[in-house]
Amino acid sequence: MSLPHFEYFAPRTIEEAVALLAGAGGRARPFAGGTDLLPRLQSGLVRAETLVDLKRIPELCAIGFDPASGLTIGAAVRLADLLDSPDVQRRYPAMTDAVSQTATVQIRNMGTIAGNVCNGSPCADSVPVLIARLAHLALMSPRGERLLPIGDFFKGPGETALEPDELLVRIHVPPPPPYTGFAFAKLPARTASDISAVNVGVMVARQGGVCGEARIVLGAVGPVPLRAHQAELRLAGATLGARLLEEVGRLAASETRPIDDLRASAAYRRDMAAVLVRRALVVAATRAGLAVADAAPAGDATGASE
Amino acid sequence: MPHVIRLQVNGDRYEVAIEPWRTLNEVLREDLGLTGTKHGCGQGDCGACTVLLDGRSVLSCLTLAVSADGGDVRTVEGLAQGRERLHPIQEAFIAGGAIQCGYCTPGMEISALHLLRRRPRPTEAEIRAGLAGNLCRCTGYAKIVAAIQAASARMSDEPG
Incomplete structure:
Protein backbone atom coordinates (compact mmCIF):
# COMPACT_ATOMS: atom_id res chain seq x y z
CA MET A 1 0.00 0.00 0.00
CA SER A 2 1.16 3.45 -0.74
CA LEU A 3 -0.61 6.34 0.90
CA PRO A 4 -1.06 9.77 -0.66
CA HIS A 5 1.01 12.50 0.92
CA PHE A 6 -0.29 14.54 3.84
CA GLU A 7 0.89 16.59 6.78
CA TYR A 8 0.62 15.14 10.26
CA PHE A 9 0.01 16.83 13.60
CA ALA A 10 -0.23 15.25 17.04
CA PRO A 11 -1.67 17.96 19.30
CA ARG A 12 -1.73 17.56 23.10
CA THR A 13 -5.02 19.36 23.80
CA ILE A 14 -8.57 19.27 22.44
CA GLU A 15 -8.44 23.02 21.75
CA GLU A 16 -5.34 22.58 19.57
CA ALA A 17 -6.95 19.72 17.68
CA VAL A 18 -10.16 21.67 17.06
CA ALA A 19 -8.17 24.71 15.90
CA LEU A 20 -6.09 22.59 13.49
CA LEU A 21 -9.19 20.93 12.02
CA ALA A 22 -11.16 24.17 11.69
CA GLY A 23 -8.15 26.06 10.31
CA ALA A 24 -7.75 23.56 7.47
CA GLY A 25 -11.17 24.41 6.06
CA GLY A 26 -12.35 20.84 5.50
CA ARG A 27 -9.01 19.57 4.15
CA ALA A 28 -7.97 17.98 7.48
CA ARG A 29 -9.19 14.74 9.02
CA PRO A 30 -9.13 13.60 12.62
CA PHE A 31 -7.21 10.35 12.96
CA ALA A 32 -7.22 7.78 15.76
CA GLY A 33 -7.34 4.06 14.91
CA GLY A 34 -6.85 4.58 11.19
CA THR A 35 -8.43 1.22 10.38
CA ASP A 36 -11.09 2.83 8.18
CA LEU A 37 -9.39 6.10 7.28
CA LEU A 38 -6.14 4.67 5.90
CA PRO A 39 -7.77 2.25 3.40
CA ARG A 40 -10.05 5.10 2.27
CA LEU A 41 -7.13 7.47 1.81
CA GLN A 42 -5.32 4.78 -0.12
CA SER A 43 -8.25 4.14 -2.46
CA GLY A 44 -8.95 7.85 -2.94
CA LEU A 45 -12.41 7.58 -1.37
CA VAL A 46 -11.31 10.20 1.17
CA ARG A 47 -8.86 13.02 0.52
CA ALA A 48 -6.97 14.84 3.25
CA GLU A 49 -4.07 17.29 3.21
CA THR A 50 -3.64 17.02 6.97
CA LEU A 51 -4.20 14.31 9.57
CA VAL A 52 -4.75 15.38 13.17
CA ASP A 53 -3.81 12.49 15.48
CA LEU A 54 -6.07 12.38 18.56
CA LYS A 55 -4.15 9.67 20.41
CA ARG A 56 -1.75 12.05 22.19
CA ILE A 57 -4.57 13.97 23.89
CA PRO A 58 -4.91 12.43 27.38
CA GLU A 59 -8.57 13.48 27.88
CA LEU A 60 -9.59 11.74 24.67
CA CYS A 61 -7.93 8.48 25.74
CA ALA A 62 -9.87 8.23 29.02
CA ILE A 63 -12.87 6.14 30.05
CA GLY A 64 -14.68 7.49 33.11
CA PHE A 65 -17.61 6.25 35.16
CA ASP A 66 -19.66 8.16 37.68
CA PRO A 67 -22.85 6.73 39.24
CA ALA A 68 -24.68 10.02 38.67
CA SER A 69 -23.55 10.93 35.15
CA GLY A 70 -22.71 7.49 33.76
CA LEU A 71 -20.00 6.43 31.35
CA THR A 72 -17.77 8.87 29.47
CA ILE A 73 -15.79 7.52 26.52
CA GLY A 74 -13.09 9.72 24.97
CA ALA A 75 -12.86 9.88 21.19
CA ALA A 76 -9.50 8.06 21.09
CA VAL A 77 -10.59 5.16 23.35
CA ARG A 78 -10.00 1.92 21.48
CA LEU A 79 -12.57 -0.85 21.29
CA ALA A 80 -10.19 -3.12 23.25
CA ASP A 81 -9.94 -0.49 26.02
CA LEU A 82 -13.71 -0.68 26.47
CA LEU A 83 -13.59 -4.46 26.71
CA ASP A 84 -10.87 -4.19 29.38
CA SER A 85 -12.78 -1.60 31.44
CA PRO A 86 -14.22 -3.14 34.67
CA ASP A 87 -16.98 -0.49 34.70
CA VAL A 88 -18.09 -1.42 31.19
CA GLN A 89 -17.87 -5.15 31.93
CA ARG A 90 -19.93 -4.83 35.11
CA ARG A 91 -22.50 -2.19 34.20
CA TYR A 92 -22.80 -2.22 30.40
CA PRO A 93 -22.83 -5.90 29.38
CA ALA A 94 -24.64 -5.29 26.08
CA MET A 95 -21.85 -2.89 25.04
CA THR A 96 -19.31 -5.58 25.84
CA ASP A 97 -21.34 -8.04 23.74
CA ALA A 98 -21.44 -5.61 20.81
CA VAL A 99 -17.79 -4.55 20.91
CA SER A 100 -16.43 -8.07 21.43
CA GLN A 101 -18.22 -9.15 18.25
CA THR A 102 -16.89 -6.21 16.22
CA ALA A 103 -14.15 -6.99 13.69
CA THR A 104 -10.95 -8.78 14.77
CA VAL A 105 -8.53 -8.63 17.69
CA GLN A 106 -6.12 -6.37 15.79
CA ILE A 107 -8.87 -3.99 14.63
CA ARG A 108 -10.24 -3.81 18.20
CA ASN A 109 -6.69 -3.03 19.41
CA MET A 110 -6.56 -0.08 16.99
CA GLY A 111 -10.05 1.16 16.16
CA THR A 112 -12.14 3.46 18.34
CA ILE A 113 -15.82 3.46 19.21
CA ALA A 114 -15.92 7.14 18.17
CA GLY A 115 -14.64 6.17 14.73
CA ASN A 116 -17.25 3.42 14.50
CA VAL A 117 -19.91 6.09 15.20
CA CYS A 118 -18.47 8.84 12.96
CA ASN A 119 -18.17 6.60 9.89
CA GLY A 120 -21.94 6.82 9.79
CA SER A 121 -22.21 3.25 8.62
CA PRO A 122 -25.73 1.80 9.02
CA CYS A 123 -24.19 -1.51 10.15
CA ALA A 124 -21.79 -0.21 12.85
CA ASP A 125 -21.98 -2.75 15.68
CA SER A 126 -21.52 -0.35 18.59
CA VAL A 127 -24.34 1.97 17.51
CA PRO A 128 -27.63 0.09 18.21
CA VAL A 129 -26.80 -0.36 21.90
CA LEU A 130 -25.64 3.28 22.18
CA ILE A 131 -28.99 4.39 20.73
CA ALA A 132 -30.91 2.05 23.05
CA ARG A 133 -28.86 3.53 25.91
CA LEU A 134 -29.84 7.09 24.84
CA ALA A 135 -26.17 8.07 24.57
CA HIS A 136 -25.18 11.66 23.77
CA LEU A 137 -22.30 12.83 21.63
CA ALA A 138 -20.18 15.82 22.69
CA LEU A 139 -19.27 17.73 19.51
CA MET A 140 -16.63 20.45 19.76
CA SER A 141 -15.90 23.26 17.33
CA PRO A 142 -14.37 26.74 17.61
CA ARG A 143 -17.96 27.89 18.32
CA GLY A 144 -18.07 25.75 21.47
CA GLU A 145 -19.42 22.37 22.49
CA ARG A 146 -22.87 20.90 21.85
CA LEU A 147 -24.46 17.68 23.09
CA LEU A 148 -26.43 15.74 20.49
CA PRO A 149 -28.57 12.65 21.17
CA ILE A 150 -26.95 9.84 19.17
CA GLY A 151 -30.34 9.02 17.66
CA ASP A 152 -30.20 12.39 15.82
CA PHE A 153 -26.64 11.90 14.55
CA PHE A 154 -27.17 9.61 11.55
CA LYS A 155 -28.47 11.20 8.36
CA GLY A 156 -27.81 8.53 5.73
CA PRO A 157 -25.18 5.96 4.77
CA GLY A 158 -21.87 7.66 5.59
CA GLU A 159 -23.66 10.92 6.42
CA THR A 160 -23.86 12.38 9.91
CA ALA A 161 -24.88 15.58 11.67
CA LEU A 162 -21.19 16.42 12.24
CA GLU A 163 -20.42 19.92 10.91
CA PRO A 164 -17.21 20.28 8.86
CA ASP A 165 -15.44 22.07 11.74
CA GLU A 166 -16.74 19.78 14.48
CA LEU A 167 -14.90 17.02 16.32
CA LEU A 168 -16.61 14.25 18.30
CA VAL A 169 -14.74 14.46 21.59
CA ARG A 170 -16.72 12.26 23.99
CA ILE A 171 -19.58 9.79 24.09
CA HIS A 172 -21.78 10.03 27.19
CA VAL A 173 -23.75 6.94 28.16
CA PRO A 174 -26.26 7.47 30.98
CA PRO A 175 -25.93 5.30 34.11
CA PRO A 176 -27.76 1.97 33.93
CA PRO A 177 -31.35 2.69 35.00
CA PRO A 178 -32.69 0.37 37.73
CA TYR A 179 -34.76 -2.66 36.66
CA THR A 180 -33.60 -2.53 33.05
CA GLY A 181 -31.75 -4.97 30.87
CA PHE A 182 -29.95 -4.34 27.58
CA ALA A 183 -28.84 -6.83 24.92
CA PHE A 184 -27.10 -6.99 21.55
CA ALA A 185 -27.40 -9.57 18.80
CA LYS A 186 -25.82 -9.72 15.37
CA LEU A 187 -25.97 -11.78 12.23
CA PRO A 188 -22.55 -11.57 10.59
CA ALA A 189 -22.29 -12.28 6.88
CA ARG A 190 -20.01 -15.29 7.53
CA THR A 191 -17.97 -15.49 10.74
CA ALA A 192 -18.02 -13.54 13.99
CA SER A 193 -15.45 -11.03 12.72
CA ASP A 194 -17.55 -10.02 9.73
CA ILE A 195 -19.55 -6.88 9.13
CA SER A 196 -23.15 -7.35 10.24
CA ALA A 197 -25.91 -8.25 7.80
CA VAL A 198 -28.28 -7.32 10.64
CA ASN A 199 -27.60 -6.16 14.20
CA VAL A 200 -29.91 -5.14 17.03
CA GLY A 201 -29.69 -3.43 20.39
CA VAL A 202 -32.63 -3.59 22.77
CA MET A 203 -33.70 -2.41 26.21
CA VAL A 204 -36.38 -3.90 28.43
CA ALA A 205 -37.52 -2.11 31.61
CA ARG A 206 -39.27 -4.16 34.27
CA GLN A 207 -42.37 -2.69 35.89
CA GLY A 208 -43.54 -5.13 38.51
CA GLY A 209 -44.08 -8.37 36.62
CA VAL A 210 -44.59 -6.81 33.20
CA CYS A 211 -42.53 -4.97 30.63
CA GLY A 212 -42.50 -1.20 31.05
CA GLU A 213 -40.69 0.91 28.47
CA ALA A 214 -38.85 -0.98 25.73
CA ARG A 215 -36.45 0.16 23.03
CA ILE A 216 -35.57 -1.74 19.87
CA VAL A 217 -32.85 -0.50 17.51
CA LEU A 218 -31.90 -2.27 14.29
CA GLY A 219 -28.77 -1.75 12.20
CA ALA A 220 -27.92 -2.65 8.58
CA VAL A 221 -31.61 -2.79 7.63
CA GLY A 222 -32.04 0.83 6.52
CA PRO A 223 -30.03 3.90 5.51
CA VAL A 224 -29.44 4.65 9.21
CA PRO A 225 -29.87 2.59 12.40
CA LEU A 226 -33.66 2.46 13.02
CA ARG A 227 -35.93 2.45 16.07
CA ALA A 228 -38.84 0.00 15.76
CA HIS A 229 -41.42 2.21 17.46
CA GLN A 230 -44.50 0.07 16.86
CA ALA A 231 -42.78 -3.01 18.23
CA GLU A 232 -41.66 -0.99 21.25
CA LEU A 233 -45.24 0.15 21.91
CA ARG A 234 -46.53 -3.41 21.63
CA LEU A 235 -44.21 -4.39 24.49
CA ALA A 236 -45.15 -1.59 26.87
CA GLY A 237 -47.27 -2.97 29.72
CA ALA A 238 -47.21 -6.49 28.26
CA THR A 239 -46.57 -9.78 30.01
CA LEU A 240 -43.66 -11.34 28.15
CA GLY A 241 -44.19 -14.73 26.56
CA ALA A 242 -42.84 -16.64 23.59
CA ARG A 243 -45.86 -15.87 21.40
CA LEU A 244 -45.74 -12.13 22.14
CA LEU A 245 -42.01 -11.98 21.38
CA GLU A 246 -42.62 -13.73 18.03
CA GLU A 247 -45.18 -11.08 17.20
CA VAL A 248 -42.91 -8.23 18.37
CA GLY A 249 -40.04 -9.63 16.28
CA ARG A 250 -42.22 -9.71 13.15
CA LEU A 251 -43.54 -6.22 13.90
CA ALA A 252 -39.99 -4.86 14.26
CA ALA A 253 -38.97 -6.57 11.00
CA SER A 254 -41.91 -4.90 9.21
CA GLU A 255 -40.54 -1.51 10.29
CA THR A 256 -37.17 -2.09 8.57
CA ARG A 257 -36.17 -0.92 5.09
CA PRO A 258 -33.38 -3.32 4.09
CA ILE A 259 -31.63 -3.55 0.73
CA ASP A 260 -30.09 -6.41 -1.21
CA ASP A 261 -26.30 -6.33 -1.14
CA LEU A 262 -23.30 -8.65 -1.08
CA ARG A 263 -23.86 -9.54 2.57
CA ALA A 264 -27.54 -10.58 2.44
CA SER A 265 -30.77 -10.14 0.52
CA ALA A 266 -33.41 -7.75 1.80
CA ALA A 267 -35.83 -10.62 2.43
CA TYR A 268 -33.28 -12.58 4.45
CA ARG A 269 -32.38 -9.47 6.42
CA ARG A 270 -36.03 -8.90 7.30
CA ASP A 271 -36.51 -12.52 8.41
CA MET A 272 -33.35 -12.44 10.50
CA ALA A 273 -34.26 -9.08 12.03
CA ALA A 274 -37.36 -10.76 13.52
CA VAL A 275 -35.25 -13.60 14.94
CA LEU A 276 -32.53 -11.36 16.39
CA VAL A 277 -35.05 -8.99 17.99
CA ARG A 278 -36.81 -11.91 19.66
CA ARG A 279 -33.53 -13.42 20.93
CA ALA A 280 -32.15 -10.10 22.16
CA LEU A 281 -35.41 -9.34 24.00
CA VAL A 282 -35.15 -12.64 25.89
CA VAL A 283 -31.61 -11.73 27.03
CA ALA A 284 -32.59 -8.16 27.95
CA ALA A 285 -35.68 -9.35 29.86
CA THR A 286 -33.59 -11.88 31.77
CA ARG A 287 -31.05 -9.17 32.61
CA ALA A 288 -33.92 -6.94 33.81
CA GLY A 289 -35.11 -9.78 36.07
CA LEU A 290 -38.25 -10.37 34.03
CA ALA A 291 -39.46 -13.89 33.30
CA VAL A 292 -40.38 -14.85 29.74
CA ALA A 293 -42.97 -17.62 29.62
CA ASP A 294 -42.22 -20.56 27.27
CA ALA A 295 -39.11 -18.90 25.80
CA ALA A 296 -35.95 -20.67 24.70
CA PRO A 297 -33.20 -20.27 27.33
CA ALA A 298 -31.28 -17.01 27.04
CA GLY A 299 -27.94 -18.81 26.85
CA ASP A 300 -28.06 -19.38 23.09
CA ALA A 301 -29.62 -16.05 22.37
CA THR A 302 -26.91 -13.65 21.29
CA GLY A 303 -24.82 -15.90 19.16
CA ALA A 304 -21.83 -14.55 21.10
CA SER A 305 -18.89 -16.85 20.58
CA GLU A 306 -16.17 -15.08 22.52
CA MET B 1 8.53 17.21 5.85
CA PRO B 2 10.20 14.23 7.55
CA HIS B 3 9.50 13.58 11.21
CA VAL B 4 12.20 12.10 13.44
CA ILE B 5 10.73 9.25 15.46
CA ARG B 6 12.11 6.87 18.07
CA LEU B 7 11.13 3.22 18.15
CA GLN B 8 12.19 0.31 20.27
CA VAL B 9 12.00 -2.81 18.12
CA ASN B 10 12.70 -6.22 19.65
CA GLY B 11 14.69 -4.46 22.36
CA ASP B 12 16.85 -2.41 19.96
CA ARG B 13 16.50 1.37 19.86
CA TYR B 14 16.15 3.14 16.53
CA GLU B 15 15.86 6.77 15.51
CA VAL B 16 14.63 7.31 11.97
CA ALA B 17 13.54 10.29 9.88
CA ILE B 18 10.39 9.39 7.96
CA GLU B 19 7.65 11.03 5.96
CA PRO B 20 4.29 11.03 7.82
CA TRP B 21 2.48 8.93 5.19
CA ARG B 22 4.76 5.92 5.64
CA THR B 23 3.33 2.95 7.46
CA LEU B 24 4.98 1.06 10.29
CA ASN B 25 5.10 -1.93 7.93
CA GLU B 26 7.12 0.05 5.37
CA VAL B 27 9.50 1.45 7.99
CA LEU B 28 10.11 -1.97 9.59
CA ARG B 29 10.75 -3.65 6.25
CA GLU B 30 12.45 -0.93 4.21
CA ASP B 31 14.25 1.27 6.76
CA LEU B 32 15.07 -1.25 9.49
CA GLY B 33 15.51 -4.28 7.22
CA LEU B 34 13.13 -6.38 9.33
CA THR B 35 11.41 -8.25 6.52
CA GLY B 36 10.00 -11.02 8.74
CA THR B 37 6.81 -8.98 9.06
CA LYS B 38 4.91 -9.44 5.82
CA HIS B 39 2.79 -7.14 3.70
CA GLY B 40 -0.37 -8.90 2.57
CA CYS B 41 -3.64 -7.21 1.62
CA GLY B 42 -2.71 -3.71 2.82
CA GLN B 43 -6.29 -3.17 3.98
CA GLY B 44 -6.51 -4.79 7.39
CA ASP B 45 -8.16 -8.03 6.31
CA CYS B 46 -5.38 -10.64 6.27
CA GLY B 47 -3.24 -10.06 9.38
CA ALA B 48 0.07 -10.99 7.70
CA CYS B 49 1.51 -7.65 8.87
CA THR B 50 0.60 -8.14 12.57
CA VAL B 51 3.13 -6.88 15.13
CA LEU B 52 2.89 -6.06 18.83
CA LEU B 53 2.88 -2.32 19.54
CA ASP B 54 3.10 -1.56 23.26
CA GLY B 55 1.93 -5.09 23.97
CA ARG B 56 -1.11 -5.02 21.67
CA SER B 57 -1.39 -6.83 18.36
CA VAL B 58 -1.89 -4.29 15.58
CA LEU B 59 -1.85 -4.23 11.79
CA SER B 60 1.43 -2.60 10.80
CA CYS B 61 0.06 -1.85 7.30
CA LEU B 62 -2.65 0.40 8.82
CA THR B 63 -0.41 1.99 11.46
CA LEU B 64 1.31 5.25 10.59
CA ALA B 65 4.91 4.95 11.75
CA VAL B 66 4.85 8.58 12.88
CA SER B 67 1.93 7.82 15.21
CA ALA B 68 3.94 4.97 16.79
CA ASP B 69 6.68 7.41 17.88
CA GLY B 70 8.08 6.31 21.24
CA GLY B 71 6.47 2.90 20.91
CA ASP B 72 7.76 -0.55 21.80
CA VAL B 73 7.43 -2.93 18.83
CA ARG B 74 7.87 -6.69 18.77
CA THR B 75 8.08 -8.51 15.46
CA VAL B 76 8.59 -12.16 14.56
CA GLU B 77 12.37 -11.53 14.58
CA GLY B 78 12.06 -10.78 18.31
CA LEU B 79 9.99 -13.81 19.27
CA ALA B 80 12.98 -15.98 20.14
CA GLN B 81 14.75 -14.55 23.16
CA GLY B 82 18.24 -15.64 22.11
CA ARG B 83 20.06 -17.17 19.15
CA GLU B 84 20.11 -20.61 20.74
CA ARG B 85 16.44 -21.48 20.82
CA LEU B 86 13.24 -20.56 19.06
CA HIS B 87 10.19 -19.37 21.00
Missing part, protein backbone atom coordinates in the same frame (compact mmCIF):
# COMPACT_ATOMS: atom_id res chain seq x y z
CA PRO B 88 7.86 -22.22 22.14
CA ILE B 89 5.23 -20.90 19.68
CA GLN B 90 7.72 -21.19 16.79
CA GLU B 91 8.84 -24.65 17.91
CA ALA B 92 5.22 -25.80 18.11
CA PHE B 93 4.48 -24.45 14.60
CA ILE B 94 7.45 -26.37 13.20
CA ALA B 95 6.83 -29.58 15.15
CA GLY B 96 3.12 -29.56 14.26
CA GLY B 97 3.53 -28.81 10.56
CA ALA B 98 1.53 -25.61 11.03
CA ILE B 99 3.46 -23.87 8.25
CA GLN B 100 2.66 -24.41 4.58
CA CYS B 101 3.69 -21.54 2.31
CA GLY B 102 4.69 -19.60 5.44
CA TYR B 103 3.47 -16.17 4.41
CA CYS B 104 0.89 -15.90 7.21
CA THR B 105 3.20 -17.44 9.82
CA PRO B 106 4.83 -14.29 11.28
CA GLY B 107 1.42 -12.68 11.79
CA MET B 108 -0.09 -15.91 13.12
CA GLU B 109 2.72 -16.29 15.65
CA ILE B 110 2.44 -12.70 16.87
CA SER B 111 -1.35 -13.09 17.24
CA ALA B 112 -0.75 -16.35 19.10
CA LEU B 113 1.67 -14.57 21.46
CA HIS B 114 -0.90 -11.80 22.10
CA LEU B 115 -3.57 -14.40 22.82
CA LEU B 116 -1.45 -16.59 25.10
CA ARG B 117 -0.27 -13.61 27.14
CA ARG B 118 -3.87 -12.71 27.88
CA ARG B 119 -5.24 -16.26 28.06
CA PRO B 120 -2.49 -18.74 28.87
CA ARG B 121 -4.79 -21.78 28.46
CA PRO B 122 -7.31 -20.84 25.77
CA THR B 123 -10.07 -23.15 24.56
CA GLU B 124 -10.18 -24.08 20.88
CA ALA B 125 -13.00 -21.55 20.37
CA GLU B 126 -10.89 -18.84 22.03
CA ILE B 127 -7.92 -19.69 19.80
CA ARG B 128 -10.10 -19.46 16.68
CA ALA B 129 -11.58 -16.15 17.86
CA GLY B 130 -8.09 -14.87 18.73
CA LEU B 131 -6.88 -15.70 15.20
CA ALA B 132 -9.99 -14.39 13.39
CA GLY B 133 -7.88 -11.52 12.05
CA ASN B 134 -5.23 -13.77 10.48
CA LEU B 135 -5.94 -15.51 7.20
CA CYS B 136 -4.04 -18.57 5.94
CA ARG B 137 -4.34 -18.82 2.18
CA CYS B 138 -3.24 -22.47 2.36
CA THR B 139 -6.19 -23.00 4.76
CA GLY B 140 -3.98 -24.85 7.24
CA TYR B 141 -5.99 -23.73 10.23
CA ALA B 142 -6.41 -27.09 11.99
CA LYS B 143 -2.66 -27.52 12.47
CA ILE B 144 -2.22 -23.88 13.47
CA VAL B 145 -4.85 -24.26 16.20
CA ALA B 146 -3.22 -27.51 17.36
CA ALA B 147 0.22 -25.84 17.42
CA ILE B 148 -1.09 -23.03 19.62
CA GLN B 149 -2.63 -25.59 21.97
CA ALA B 150 0.75 -27.35 22.16
CA ALA B 151 2.57 -24.05 22.73
CA SER B 152 0.07 -23.14 25.44
CA ALA B 153 0.78 -26.38 27.31
CA ARG B 154 4.58 -25.88 26.95
CA MET B 155 4.51 -22.23 28.02
CA SER B 156 2.38 -23.00 31.08
CA ASP B 157 5.02 -25.53 32.14
CA GLU B 158 7.94 -23.16 31.58
CA PRO B 159 6.87 -19.53 31.66
CA GLY B 160 8.78 -16.95 29.64
